[in-house]
Amino acid sequence: MSGQRCSGVHRTQMQWIDTDASGIYHNSTVIRLVEAAEAQLMTARGVRGFTPCAPRAHYEVDFETPLVFGQAVETTVWLDRVGATSMGFSFEVWGEPYxxxxxxxxxxxxxxxxxxxxxxxxxxxxxxxxxxxxVEALTAPA
Incomplete structure (x- = not known):
């Protein structure tokens, strides 16, 4: 892709189900947050039916700071690359002041x-x- 990257943003709050007994989020919560942001991206671009036919072939995450029960969270997903049969994405998860x-x-x-x-x-x-x-919907200027 060239120029501006298309993105999806998901805002939510850490729920009890997202945490362990100490109130700190499970590492697996990141995947759910990223998929919600990806869904926002696809919906905004008019791409229907993406998730059932686009399994993940590779996934990596670096954890920097814990999120806690009740904390607001913003997750952004960017489309970085569109290949013939694969797409590359990057993401960030931010904990808001709490x-x-x-x-x-x-x-x-x-x-x-x-x-x-x-x-x-x-x-x-x-x-x-x-x-x-x-491909056209995801690579067209926003």
């Missing part, structure tokens, strides 16, 4: 989704090209 905590980045990372097609057999997945309409 009690004596300042706004701080909680986690960042990147992942790759691969297009397997809407009619893919789960036992025999193989990559297929992205629909041209999706």
């Amino acid at each position: 009690d004596d905590r300042l706004r701080r980045r909680a986690a960042f990372g990147r992942y790759v989704a691969v297009h397997v097609g809407a009619d893919a057999d789960p036992g025999a997945l193989s990559a297929v090209p992205w629909p041209a309409a999706w």
Whole structure:
């Protein structure tokens, strides 16, 4: 992609279910937050049906600071690269000010989704090209 990256933003608050008994978020919560931001990106760009046919082939995250129960959180996902059968994304998760905590980045990372097609057999997945309409929607200027 060239120029401005398209992005999706998800804002929420850490719920009890997102935390362990100490009130600090589970590492796996980041994946849920990122997927919610990705859904915002796809909805805003008019891409329907992305998630069921775009499994993750690679996912990495660096954790910087914990999030706590009740804290507001902002997650942003950016589309970095569109290939013939895969897309690369990056993300950041920010904890908003809460009690004596300042706004701080909680986690960042990147992942790759691969297009397997809407009619893919789960036992025999193989990559297929992205629909041209999706590529156009995701690479067009905002």
